[in-house]
Amino acid sequence: MPLQARNPHDDGEPGPDDADFVPGDQDGPLLTEIDHVAIAVDDLGAAIDYYRDTFGALVEHREIVDSDGVEEAMLKVAESYIQLLTPTRDDSPVAKYLEKRGEGLHHIGYRVEDCAVALQAVKDQGGRVLDDEPRPGSRGTTVAFIHPKGAFGTLIELVQE
């Protein structure tokens, strides 16, 4: 075996101190698939009609998520979804987004095997998390959000199915 430079604090286990450490590398990357691309819209019905009439994309799931103050329509695209989002109340994060930035890309949902593990990896790297612990999302998923200001301008949702 070739000799490798070792960190003097190395405990033999792979970890963030290793120069060549990749989070999740032991079992493959932490992000396994794009779960959904979320788009904030003023009129959910109009957006659903647009995707159906233009692309033939159909709603597979619809839900009001009270805890987030949103109504969502999930349109399947291969193994991923487009998540059309509209606010259900004035203090919804999506209401604030629409008011400030108008309609458009709101966040990206990345699928992970284990939301707690992925969230811990973000914290270990000093990332700015919006959820300290994984919490329930739509469709019975477990999710956690990461602040866009610590993630190159993109709000990230970690999604465990």
Ligand code: CMX
């Ligand atoms: N994408 C990128 N940047 C965003 C953003 C978004 N979706 N939302 C806000 N920002 C930016 C703002 O433009 C602002 O930037 P500037 O300071 O440069 O103007 C900054 O982030 C504001 O940050 P803040 O004051 O800390 O936060 P806000 O009150 O604007 O809320 C956020 C933003 C991300 C913290 C809030 O939306 C949140 O907690 N989201 C997580 C929950 C969520 O989005 N739920 C709805 C979806 C549910 C689902 O998918 O199921």
Ligand code: CO
């Ligand atoms: Co989402």
